[in-house]
Amino acid sequence: MPGIWNRHPRYYLLVFVVLAATLYFLVPVHYEHSVAPHFTLKDNDLPFRMARASRIYDKVLEDRKKLIKTFGPTPKDISMFPEDKYPWPPYTVWDFFPAAFNCPHEVERIGALGDGGKWVCGLSRLYDKPDCVVYSFGINYESSFEAEILHNTNHCQIWGYDFSVKSFGPEITSDISHRTHFKAYRLDGEDKFGPEDDPPQYTLETLLEKNGHKFIDILKVDIESSEFSTLTSMIKPYVARNETLPFGQLQIELHLWGKSFEEFHEWWEILEQAGLRPFWTEPNLVYLNYNRDPGYTNLAEYSLLNVRGDNIFIRDPPITITPPAQD
Template structure:
């Protein structure tokens, strides 16, 4: 319970085995820089979430969540959810609201849409690093909404390639500002491999997953987007306690 920040409760022997598998798989997760079949060769799940569930559409648009029942048990907590890149599709938000009626859901898109009534709050914004095309960083969004002291329980991101700028800016600013750390429990995102023909898109993708790991996230789900399987994959990652990543004894 300590090493998972209260997310998993199981026998120590099973937890030790789970840690061993995670550590072993993580060593195998950066194998190739080859542009073709990049996601086939790299970054597999390192941890199993026994009660993972797909929430939302069965096809494109749905996301996998680890142990949503944990959120349902938090009867005295308002579950905070950010959904970046709705494109007018609110199936995920509707499904979340059905499972977590008291959840506070904020949906963002660069175009203007209307959230379904009593489901979410819509914000028009272009997400990124603040340095390109007037985009807003994740930290800027959090500050504007006054959520600096709240946990973000689920962050869903599908912003067509801008996820690199968004995550790099956020986690690098976290490192520089140790006193202002913000806790995100789960990140559910689609990642798009850059279109360049050299190895730089691959290198940047490797660096991003290593950045997730350095900030105590593990991969619990991975699947291809069959519309463009060489360039787009869905991932779901979960934050654990730093103690989880210490050497196994």
């Protein structure tokens, strides 16, 4: 063997190059970036991705102020959907509130294409989470969203609420129904569940207490324009107490019926103040197509991530090391 190395040094060099190249492609290379003084993170680290997404979103906040100043100059002067007149302002209300926060994981549509499905950030993070909790307000006998979550996770339980129907939709089949819970309740900003209240209505905090939950991983809300008063009543107490909202992400349909830009802008900033950041949006083109009128552009779906606290979508769970068994 020594003779081979002595007589063929190029062979040795070739082997070295092959081994080095193999290690280069097998071992991930991390490039460090400075995100703050004396603090560096790596590209594939979750904290780095969150910090980068926050910087991008902060720029959007500044751009929103500039756009309001350009066409306002104050929120009360902004039209939701400017009329067709010259010079025509090149915006709609949705341009002020883009889904500009980068989800730090995969984004995928859960549930049906078209009406019923929602865009979710990092469902894989819930795949084996033992205490996974999902709340869904607004069922309308269409449960493809809920069914797909159950099929793609091992332990998630779903609590569904809708006073206009009597159960989940047909997508909840017998093999997954044992992980669902349905009540014909109404979500609202105050509790009303006396004998004369039909349907009974509950705040989110009351339902959490009633179900023995501290936190919701995914919260879906589609309650036909009641989302504004309901979420205001829900979120303001947490902001006042400087507490983290009790959910990891929010999928919501917004109905701008009868709303001014000033009202919507104020409401949206309450969500942002509480730590919610939009990572996906799409207009409700089904509603637009059904009405056959370009004026019906005031419905949109939004998906928002809670960037406060330590929920599974923004923080890696602690690593638990089990000591070896003693003989």
